[in-house]
Amino acid sequence: MSGIATFLTRRRGGASWHFTDVLAWIWLVAGLLLMFGPVIWLGLSSFKTRAALSEFPPTLLPYETAMVHVEGFDEPLPLYRVMMEDGEEHLLVQVRRIGTVAQMADPEAPEEIIRVPLTARQPVREIKLATENYSTPFKRYNFLRYFYNSVFVTVVATIITLIFNSMAAFALSKYQFKGRTAVLAIILATLMVPLSVIIIPLFSVINGLNLFNSLWGVILPTVATPTGVFLLRQYMLTIPDELLEAARMDHASEWKIYWRIVLPLAMPAVAVLAIFSVMWRWNDFLWPLIVLSDQELYTLQVGLNSFQGELNVQWHYVLAMTVVSMLPVVVIFAFLQRFITSGIASTGIK
Amino acid sequence: MTVETRQGIGGGHFAGLLLAPVRWAMNLIDRPMSFVQRRFGLGGVAAAFLAPNMLVFGIFVLFPMTLNVAYSFTGGGALFLNNRVFVGTLQYETLLACRDFLDAASCREDRFWRAVGNTGFFVVVQVTALVLVSLATALVLNREMRARGFWRAVFFFPVLLSPVVVALIWKWILQRNGLLNAALLELGFEPVLWLVNRGWAMFWAIFLSIWAHLGFYTLILLAGLQAIPRDLYEAAEMDGAPRWRVLTRITLPLLWPNMVVVILLALIRAVQVFDEVFVLTGGGPGTATLFLVQYIYETGLAQQVRNLGLASAASILMAVVLIVLTLIQLLASAWRERKEQR
Numbered sequence: 001m002s003g004i005a006t007f008l009t010r011r012r013g014g015a016s017w018h019f020t021d022v023l024a025w026i027w028l029v030a031g032l033l034l035m036f037g038p039v040i041w042l043g044l045s046s047f048k049t050r051a052a053l054s055e056f057p058p059t060l061l062p063y064e065t066a067m068v069h070v071e072g073f074d075e076p077l078p079l080y081r082v083m084m085e086d087g088e089e090h091l092l093v094q095v096r097r098i099g100t101v102a103q104m105a106d107p108e109a110p111e112e113i114i115r116v117p118l119t120a121r122q123p124v125r126e127i128k129l130a131t132e133n134y135s136t137p138f139k140r141y142n143f144l145r146y147f148y149n150s151v152f153v154t155v156v157a158t159i160i161t162l163i164f165n166s167m168a169a170f171a172l173s174k175y176q177f178k179g180r181t182a183v184l185a186i187i188l189a190t191l192m193v194p195l196s197v198i199i200i201p202l203f204s205v206i207n208g209l210n211l212f213n214s215l216w217g218v219i220l221p222t223v224a225t226p227t228g229v230f231l232l233r234q235y236m237l238t239i240p241d242e243l244l245e246a247a248r249m250d251h252a253s254e255w256k257i258y259w260r261i262v263l264p265l266a267m268p269a270v271a272v273l274a275i276f277s278v279m280w281r282w283n284d285f286l287w288p289l290i291v292l293s294d295q296e297l298y299t300l301q302v303g304l305n306s307f308q309g310e311l312n313v314q315w316h317y318v319l320a321m322t323v324v325s326m327l328p329v330v331v332i333f334a335f336l337q338r339f340i341t342s343g344i345a346s347t348g349i350k
Numbered sequence: 351m352t353v354e355t356r357q358g359i360g361g362g363h364f365a366g367l368l369l370a371p372v373r374w375a376m377n378l379i380d381r382p383m384s385f386v387q388r389r390f391g392l393g394g395v396a397a398a399f400l401a402p403n404m405l406v407f408g409i410f411v412l413f414p415m416t417l418n419v420a421y422s423f424t425g426g427g428a429l430f431l432n433n434r435v436f437v438g439t440l441q442y443e444t445l446l447a448c449r450d451f452l453d454a455a456s457c458r459e460d461r462f463w464r465a466v467g468n469t470g471f472f473v474v475v476q477v478t479a480l481v482l483v484s485l486a487t488a489l490v491l492n493r494e495m496r497a498r499g500f501w502r503a504v505f506f507f508p509v510l511l512s513p514v515v516v517a518l519i520w521k522w523i524l525q526r527n528g529l530l531n532a533a534l535l536e537l538g539f540e541p542v543l544w545l546v547n548r549g550w551a552m553f554w555a556i557f558l559s560i561w562a563h564l565g566f567y568t569l570i571l572l573a574g575l576q577a578i579p580r581d582l583y584e585a586a587e588m589d590g591a592p593r594w595r596v597l598t599r600i601t602l603p604l605l606w607p608n609m610v611v612v613i614l615l616a617l618i619r620a621v622q623v624f625d626e627v628f629v630l631t632g633g634g635p636g637t638a639t640l641f642l643v644q645y646i647y648e649t650g651l652a653q654q655v656r657n658l659g660l661a662s663a664a665s666i667l668m669a670v671v672l673i674v675l676t677l678i679q680l681l682a683s684a685w686r687e688r689k690e691q692r
Contacts, residue, residue: 029489167400167403198411286647
């Protein structure tokens, strides 16, 4: 035992444990529980049936009462472990329930009905994943539509953002022209006024342009991101002007210089902006909530919110759809963690 | 050219096919751009490159910004400005009509003052707690340890989750028959209706927004910690300085520029709190977690009778606060960069 203890507490360089080491480990383990725990709980819960979800206290894993097909009955019947009066335990199926008494039968001999008080029986439970939580919302409700709308908004807005922002960044980094500082100042100024304080006039602008209740009304106000322009401009400033001069010597047009030379060289910054843009647009909530009034046009976030806000919350569907709506982000994070974290650390944008 | 042919023959065949329409579109734009270049010179080209972004910017950001000011001086129920009645500073007077500024019930627009009070409380408590928790996490993650990338990811990943997802994850845990109440019962406590109790609702609103955002601020602070020169710590160790002294004399002073940026960013975001809390509590119970953005949204857009003027006036007041905070933040960022270059 003491050997294991010394092995576990041995540290690199032979240094001894300081109380701050203990504190640090407590912090990390508490963090692990508090940050991961809720998400894992969501994942486990999303595979429980509606009946299993309403159990209190809840079980960790998705259990369900075992069902057995019995001759003479069309539907499968629930299986119970019953303590008989003679003190013996039997496996019986429940045929019918009347008040506090269950009519039960032996699966082998279903003709004979045995009356059992409810307190004398325990359901036989087995682990079962309620995958219908995932399939039904797509089939019976509008979630496939919401999913499609979210993908459309995210992809289109990101493409337009990348093109418009990179063009503007190119102009602001590679040309000397009158009013350049003014343009930069204007873009900088709008950093101060986030969308949440201009929703009222923006709503009337959108209505004036007939974009209310349209996905384009969600997309267009978000594409000219000042952060994107700044991020790309800072990067393009590091691309040497000599490259552009050489291309001009070869009679390349300015447009060709932009998309054949500068844009490919700025790819690292473009990639960072693309990742951020996808996450911003996928997660947007307030603005789509304002612009979209037709259920058919809801994005996943707005649809999920309206679904969970209904009087009789169908948690088994809400939880499954929550998992679905966070999947793309989790996948992006799993593959591009390094890009994202270094992008944030170096630019301070989110 | 050589690159293109190689792609066409080799494994890049599929990618080449995929890029063909892009290439075609880019060549199509080349013609008008070349015309602009011949006709107006490089200045014209610069303008053409800026045009799409600035057009969208003008229509959907700059124009609404100025429009907002105009709306705040008008009244009535019409949506478009030309049909609205000029009322002078009436909307501002309505918002500010209070007999006692410390008692929301004495105000004409009591919901606004409750939102202001709630937001103020939220900003102070959430930012303080958020910065302290982020700092502690960054200090822990900055230690020498195995699998640091994993631990960083543990604290960071909620940053990427959508506010709706964050709110639903916790709503499920906090509901009456949720995990937390089950745990309380197991430990012998009474279950609590977390989101029905005013105080607890505010507590969870603050907790949730810290849970969701702490990874972001931790990352910025961690970058700052890692930029502190190693030899300073080595020198301190040679002198046999105790750890807390190293922390208060080396780490914290050198981290301070990053701390300022983090505090200001957290302030700016906290003033705009809406999404997660709206999905979690809907502003309730009553007005216990009603914040400014929700007040603006509901007053201007979500009620039966839209009061655009009042909502605009409220958003102008909020914008003033944000502009001041952002100006300070930009100055602080510039200050940090200058310090780092030295």
